[in-house]
Every structure is written in structure tokens, then in C-alpha cells.
Amino acid sequence: MFGSLASLQPRQLAAQVLNFALVLSTAFMLWKGLSVFADSSSPIVVVLSGSMEPAFQRGDLLFLWNRGQETQVGEVVVYNVRGKDIPIVHRVIQRFGGGSTPLQLLTKGDNNAADDTELYARGQSYLDRSQDVIGSVVGYVPFVGYVTILLSEYPWLKTAMLVFMALTVVLQRE
Amino acid sequence: MAEAKISPHSLNDLKNTTDDALANYLRGLQFRQDNTKLDVRLAIGYASVVIAAVTFTADYKLGWEATKGWTAVAVVAYALLNGAFTYWTWGVEKGCVFDGVKEGRKISVASKTNKHEPTYYLTVTDSGSAASARQIQAPFTTWFTADGYFVAKPFQQWLASSVEAIGAADVKNASRAETEEATAPGPEEIETVAQSTGSAQASGTESKSKSSKRSKRKG
Numbered sequence: 001m002f003g004s005l006a007s008l009q010p011r012q013l014a015a016q017v018l019n020f021a022l023v024l025s026t027a028f029m030l031w032k033g034l035s036v037f038a039d040s041s042s043p044i045v046v047v048l049s050g051s052m053e054p055a056f057q058r059g060d061l062l063f064l065w066n067r068g069q070e071t072q073v074g075e076v077v078v079y080n081v082r083g084k085d086i087p088i089v090h091r092v093i094q095r096f097g098g099g100s101t102p103l104q105l106l107t108k109g110d111n112n113a114a115d116d117t118e119l120y121a122r123g124q125s126y127l128d129r130s131q132d133v134i135g136s137v138v139g140y141v142p143f144v145g146y147v148t149i150l151l152s153e154y155p156w157l158k159t160a161m162l163v164f165m166a167l168t169v170v171l172q173r174e
Numbered sequence: 175m176a177e178a179k180i181s182p183h184s185l186n187d188l189k190n191t192t193d194d195a196l197a198n199y200l201r202g203l204q205f206r207q208d209n210t211k212l213d214v215r216l217a218i219g220y221a222s223v224v225i226a227a228v229t230f231t232a233d234y235k236l237g238w239e240a241t242k243g244w245t246a247v248a249v250v251a252y253a254l255l256n257g258a259f260t261y262w263t264w265g266v267e268k269g270c271v272f273d274g275v276k277e278g279r280k281i282s283v284a285s286k287t288n289k290h291e292p293t294y295y296l297t298v299t300d301s302g303s304a305a306s307a308r309q310i311q312a313p314f315t316t317w318f319t320a321d322g323y324f325v326a327k328p329f330q331q332w333l334a335s336s337v338e339a340i341g342a343a344d345v346k347n348a349s350r351a352e353t354e355e356a357t358a359p360g361p362e363e364i365e366t367v368a369q370s371t372g373s374a375q376a377s378g379t380e381s382k383s384k385s386s387k388r389s390k391r392k393g
Contacts, residue, residue, distance in 0.1 A: 007178070007194070011212055018219045025226030026256065032229060033249040041238035173190050 020169040040066035040135040046145030051109030059146035064135030076137040082121040103129035182322040205274035222255040
């Protein structure tokens, strides 16, 4: 299998490695481009829990848009709890401020009994729209995100996938 | 040259093996290879990879908010470089297999295949004779055995007899092919070597069974 690589001139080998590097960097730059377009640090998220059923199921892929600062009651937003890196997808049930004062939001999962006050950081009663919210949900694709859940629950899958991709691209000459 | 076996049904493998053999052959004939086209492609490609890597590192170390502006710039720069890369590969390199110089004679060779057609097309630009590009072609069966081994001799003879610059550099292969070619039409714009290689195989280096297999295919 690697025999075909051994017979390559150094420049040709560099060209094959470049092909793989370009696959990775193009994927990354597309992601960053989408981030810039949506003005969100994570424009596509996967639903991890069932707290928004029946609207969203675990494994759904959500598309976010962060350029609408006047979030209304009833919109579904994704936010990070201060100090933690876990995105939470819940619905806005109350809003305070807006206009000249900073907008504050209270959220609750459709499938939860209580609002999110328990989930926020200690001493925090409301979300700050500009600081805590990553974006509001503008579209979704069901089930597709399950791959991401699998990859995070079985980290060796990530390595295996990457190695497989690398071999396929570097050994293939088109 | 290592006699590695490839799949004779894979057009990709056939073309790549032949391209590599052509480059090796010409380098062996003391043509000094000009790597400019490939070097430019590598430069553009790796520049864009570096931009992506720097963006990744900055984002990892400093977070999203701090790097938003620079990320936007980087995305645009990456898109432009990738556009240039694609243009270079498709518009400028265009299937180039070998660019070289020997004793002042410049030669530029580009290869092409068509889907589902086992023919090797070459476009040769020679600074010595006619300024315009010449197109020559031959079926892959000319230099591949039925089970996928590449045989150098018929390939070199075809090249030496079809291309003036190569024939001038490799007189032995050029003249041998021409004397055997007594009944075949002389070198023209488009030329196939089926008849001549049938007789050239009699003195070939491979085993008898292989050459009889090949003359059977010559029909």
C-alpha cells in the first residue's frame, strides 16, 4: 500500500500531503466562514438532551443566527452557562430591558417543569443577550447530529475517522 | 524501474504509472526538469494551509470574541488563495507531466485520458520544431501487459519515434522503431503504434508467453 508513496519524488509527496492538508483546512475555514456570517462562535449545534421535546429531539442539528439582538419571548436560543462550555438549547419565556438598557432573558426547556434559574451560574438570575447567548435557532435538520454525539461519547472514533481520511487522500492520486 | 503490478482496469493507475515513467525516462535522457509550475502550486497551497493553521491557533488560544475580526480577514484571504490554487491547477498546469530543457531545446508534455477509453493522449510543445503543440496518442496496451506490468521499451520507442526532441536525445529507440515501421504511415499529427510494436516485441525483453498474449490483442 505504501509502496506507491515510496516511488514518489519529494515534490510529488509534498503535493499529496498538501491535498490532505487542504481537506482539513478547507473544512475548518468553511466553519469559520459560517461563524463570521452568523456572528456566532458556534453556528451549528447538536441537541444533547430531551429538554426541548417535542420540538427538538436529541441528535437534531440546529442552525443559529446571532445578528438579531432584539430576541423575543418564544424564540429558542442557545446559551453557554457562565464558566461552563456546555451549550443549552431552551426557549425564552421572559425578557427585561432591551433598547438602551442591556437585554436580559429568562429561559426554560419546553419539556422541563422549572425554568432555568437553577442552571445559571451562582448568583445569576438572568441571561445577558449580548454576553451569554450564542444565537437563536433559525432552522434544524433532524437526526443528523447523532454522529457528533457518537464521536464525543467514543473519542477513539474521531482518531479512527481522521486516520482513515488521511490514508485515503494521501494514497490516492487523481 | 521497479516492476510493480497495477490494475490494468484502473484508468487512473494506468495514467499515473505512465506519467511517472515518462518523467523518469526524460530525466534519464538528461532533460533538466523545470519544476516551476509545481512549485507555484505548492506555494499557493501551503500558504493557504498556513493561514488556516494560524487562524486555528489564534482561535484556540484567544477565543472567538477576541479573534472575530482577524478570522473574517483570514476567511477572505483563504477563499482568494484557494481560488488562485484552483485556477493554477486547472488553467495553467492543465495536465502537465513534464517541463524540461536539454541543450537549449525546451519540451513541455501534458497528458490526458478520456473516461472509459484506454488511450493515452499527449500534448507536446517543442521549442525546436513547430511552435504549436502536437497531439499524439497510443493505447495503453502498447506498453502494459494484460496483467498490469509496465514495459519500458515499447513506451520509450513510441515516444522517441513520435517526438522529435526525444528522438534526437535517444537515437537508439527512435531508429529501432522506425526501421520496424516500414509499412506503417510515417509520423503524422495523430499516430497509433499498434502495428510497429507487434513486430518490435519479437526482440523485446519480456517472456514469450507475454509477447504472444500481446500480439493476440493486436487484431
